[in-house]
Amino acid sequence: MKNLLFICSRNKWPSPTAEVIWRRRPGFNVRSAGTSPNARKTVGPADIQWADVIFVMERKHQQRLKADYARLLEHKPLHCLDIPDDFRYMDLELVA
Structure with a gap:
């Protein structure tokens, strides 16, 4: 099983x-x-340690994680999806 962590601003x-x-x-x-x-x-250190792959919605989330958890992220794949925080939960366009 692969552990995936998804990050946005307010979850x-x-x-x-x-x-x-x-x-x-x-x-x-x-x-x-x-x-x-x-x-x-x-998000906290335990979440970062748990994750095999981390996905952030925006660059600002990536920067925040790197500032707060640089050492924990050293060997973790971290991908920015470039999805703005403009979508509602389960928005059809967001899901697509």
Whole structure:
């Protein structure tokens, strides 16, 4: 099983949507979190350590993770999806 972590700002719309979609696929454990202190679930060191692959929605999330967890990210694949935080949860365009 591969552990996937999806990150957005407040863990309210894009990253929980990705979590739901990828959780349906066999072979993956999936979590989502946010970079904001006001996130529904704020990303922490345990999330970074758990993840095999990390996906961020925007460059600002990537920069925040690198600033806060540089050492933990040294050998982790970190991908920016370039998805703005403009979509609602399970928005059809976001899902596509």
